[in-house]
Amino acid sequence: MPSSFCLRPPDARLLEGRRALVTGGDSGIGQGICYELAAHGASVAINYVGAPDEAQRMAQEIHAAGGKALAVQMDVSSEQDVARAFGEAQSAFGCVDLLVNNAGIEQRYPLVDMPLAAWQKVIDVNLTGVFLCAREAARLMRTARCGGAIINISSVHEQIAWERFSHYCASKGGMRMFTQSIAKELAPLGIRVINVAPGAIATPINRDVLADPAKSGKVQREIPLGRWGEVTDIAQAVAWLASEQASYVTGATLFVDGGMTLYPRFV
Numbered sequence: 321m322p323s324s325f326c327l328r329p330p331d332a333r334l335l336e337g338r339r340a341l342v343t344g345g346d347s348g349i350g351q352g353i354c355y356e357l358a359a360h361g362a363s364v365a366i367n368y369v370g371a372p373d374e375a376q377r378m379a380q381e382i383h384a385a386g387g388k389a390l391a392v393q394m395d396v397s398s399e400q401d402v403a404r405a406f407g408e409a410q411s412a413f414g415c416v417d418l419l420v421n422n423a424g425i426e427q428r429y430p431l432v433d434m435p436l437a438a439w440q441k442v443i444d445v446n447l448t449g450v451f452l453c454a455r456e457a458a459r460l461m462r463t464a465r466c467g468g469a470i471i472n473i474s475s476v477h478e479q480i481a482w483e484r485f486s487h488y489c490a491s492k493g494g495m496r497m498f499t500q501s502i503a504k505e506l507a508p509l510g511i512r513v514i515n516v517a518p519g520a521i522a523t524p525i526n527r528d529v530l531a532d533p534a535k536s537g538k539v540q541r542e543i544p545l546g547r548w549g550e551v552t553d554i555a556q557a558v559a560w561l562a563s564e565q566a567s568y569v570t571g572a573t574l575f576v577d578g579g580m581t582l583y584p585r586f587v
C-alpha cells in the first residue's frame with residue numbers, strides 16, 4: 321500500500337529522537353503506525369515476518385522523505401529471532417525506547433472444531449510474541465537507563481467475548497493482564513506500558529467482511545459512531561501515547577473503537 325509519507329514540521333513532531341520497533345509493521349495497522357511514528361521524527365524498525373519487499377519499500381520511502389527507518393525480519397514467537405532483530409535495531413539506532421507490539425493473527429474456529437495447532441499458533445504470535453518482545457525491549461531500556469514506552473495493540477476483544485474466536489479473545493484478555501502487571505513492574509525504570517484496543521478497522525485482516533456489504537453493514541451497526549475505523553485512527557493514538565504528552569499514562573487500555581465496547585446491540 322503506497323502512501324504519501326511526509327515528515328511533520330519540526331515543531332509538530334512528538335517523537336523526535338525516539339527509537340521505535342513496530343512488530344508486523346509492513347501491513348494494516350502496523351504499517352500506519354510505522355508511518356505515523358516516522359512522521360513524528362522517530363527512527364522506526366519495521367518488522368516483517370515473510371517477504372521483505374513491502375517493509376523495505378516503506379523504509380526507502382521514509383528515508384527518501386528525510387525520515388529514518390529500517391526493515392527487520394523476525395517471527396515474534398521465536399526467542400532467537402527476537403534477540404537478533406532487537407540487536408539489529410539497536411545497532412542501527414543506538415537503542416530502542418519505543419516498542420509497539422502490533423503483530424497479531426486471527427482465524428475463525430468453533431471451539432469443538434478448533435485444532436490444538438490453531439490455538440497454539442494464535443497464542444504464540446499474539447501473546448508469547450508480546451512477552452518476548454516486551455522482555456527484550458525492557459532489557460535494552462534498563463541497560464541504557466533511557467526509560468521508554470511499550471504499546472500493545474490489543475483489541476475490543478480484550479473485553480468483548482467473540483464466539484468462534486476464543487483463542488483470539490484468550491490472547492487479548494491475557495494481554496490486558498500482562499500489560500497491567502508489567503506496567504507496575506517497569507514503572508520504577510521509567511517504562512510505561514499501555515494497550516491500545518482497536519475496534520473494527522478497515523485493514524486486510526477484515527478483507528472478507530469488508531467485501532460483503534451485508535456483513536460489513538452488520539459490523540457498522542454495532543459501532544455507535546457509525547463507521548469503520550481507519551488505520552490512522554489507531555496510529556495517531558499510538559503516537560500520542562508514546563509521546564511525552566502522555567507521560568502520566570501507564571497500565572491503561574485506550575479503546576479506539578467508535579464506541580463499540582458500549583454494546584449498542586443491547587440498547
Ligand code: BGC
Binds near residue numbers: 426474519525
Ligand atoms: C479483529 C477484527 C474485528 C474487530 C471487531 C478486532 O480485534 O481483528 O477482525 O472486526 O476486532 O470485532
